[in-house]
Amino acid sequence: MKNIAIAIHGGAGTITRASLTPEQDTAYRAALEEAVAAGHKVLADGGSALDAVELAVVHLEDTPLFNAGKGSVFTKEGKHEMDAAIMCGKTLGAGAVAGVHSIRNPVKLSRAVMELSDHVMLSGYGAEEFAINHGLAFAPEDYFFDAFRYKQWAEVRDSNIFMLDHTVNVDEKFGTVGAVALDQEGNIAAATSTGGMTNKRYNRIGDSPIIGAGNYANNKTCAISCTGHGEYFVRAVVAYDVSCLIEYKGLTLQQACEEVVMKKLVAFGGEGGLIAVNAAGDIAMPFNCEGMYRASIKNDAKATVDIYRDEN
Numbered sequence: 001m002k003n004i005a006i007a008i009h010g011g012a013g014t015i016t017r018a019s020l021t022p023e024q025d026t027a028y029r030a031a032l033e034e035a036v037a038a039g040h041k042v043l044a045d046g047g048s049a050l051d052a053v054e055l056a057v058v059h060l061e062d063t064p065l066f067n068a069g070k071g072s073v074f075t076k077e078g079k080h081e082m083d084a085a086i087m088c089g090k091t092l093g094a095g096a097v098a099g100v101h102s103i104r105n106p107v108k109l110s111r112a113v114m115e116l117s118d119h120v121m122l123s124g125y126g127a128e129e130f131a132i133n134h135g136l137a138f139a140p141e142d143y144f145f146d147a148f149r150y151k152q153w154a155e156v157r158d159s160n161i162f163m164l165d166h167t168v169n170v171d172e173k174f175g176t177v178g179a180v181a182l183d184q185e186g187n188i189a190a191a192t193s194t195g196g197m198t199n200k201r202y203n204r205i206g207d208s209p210i211i212g213a214g215n216y217a218n219n220k221t222c223a224i225s226c227t228g229h230g231e232y233f234v235r236a237v238v239a240y241d242v243s244c245l246i247e248y249k250g251l252t253l254q255q256a257c258e259e260v261v262m263k264k265l266v267a268f269g270g271e272g273g274l275i276a277v278n279a280a281g282d283i284a285m286p287f288n289c290e291g292m293y294r295a296s297i298k299n300d301a302k303a304t305v306d307i308y309r310d311e312n
Helices: 022-044 049-061 106-116 124-133 147-154 230-235 238-249 253-267
Strands: 005-013 082-088 094-100 121-123 176-182 188-194 215-218 222-228 272-277 291-298 304-308
Touching: 005 022, 005 049, 005 222, 005 272, 022 049, 022 176, 022 291, 022 304, 049 082, 049 106, 049 176, 049 188, 082 106, 082 215, 094 106, 094 124, 094 215, 106 124, 106 188, 121 124, 176 272, 188 215, 188 222, 215 238, 222 230, 222 238, 222 253, 238 253, 238 272, 253 272, 272 291
Parallel strands: 094 121
Antiparallel strands: 005 176, 005 291, 082 094, 082 188, 176 188, 176 222, 215 222, 222 272, 291 304
8 A cells, every 4th residue: 555644633732631620521522533544544544635535524514522513612792703724735725714603614614615616716605605615514503502602601601712722721722623634646635623712702703714824735746734723823834834945945844834723823922733745645733822722643553532732
């Protein structure tokens, strides 16, 4: 079998052993392993990197454990606004959606935008109309209801405070999911999906659906999916910056990722991490916070599933 590789993330932030119960730890690890295994099977069976990252993200969107799809957090109005993106490293084709409601799997809509439209990004009601026209699945409002997410929102809904996923005191967990993959044909791809910030207003959009900021793929360099405080990742153009360091300065994947995540972002207060893969099958998963939900598989090796910093 030719080189294949896949990596996924389920968010980053102040995630410590003390912040999760043993039951939560087990549940997160099981969900991550299921998602990365599903994507890996696509690759092992000769499928495309695009199919692999889409399926892995669908698995993460379908569990309420992560802030994407079913587990999306509540906005100021008590609704859900979701963003997603997908990109093909072979063609540089990309699709993204922002501020969509009731879409069961925003990553699927992103791929439809990439393959079935002449556009890269659609937002709001227009994106939803496009979804209807192309038979994408919707879900009722109660499908997205989660008691824990509702409690988070209820604590801040009467204030002007917004929270990055679930925040307890100073703890922050940046809720985004994503996947990057390399297939047997040597092509790479990336996909990212998020429910944004709890109690967000004004149709706020973060980095996840912005090509080059939270998501990027180019066979010549790398595929990247980010998770963190989106405003910083947009300003730093994180995903494309990693690619540029590889293309123009000749840095390795690991060197480029660490330069951006551990130095550039830290220098102006950006917290979070990313996952990356290149056409050689190298994987990098740096983060500058306490933890990041992450998993990876290379070739026929056993899945590696980690949460905390000391598992690096």
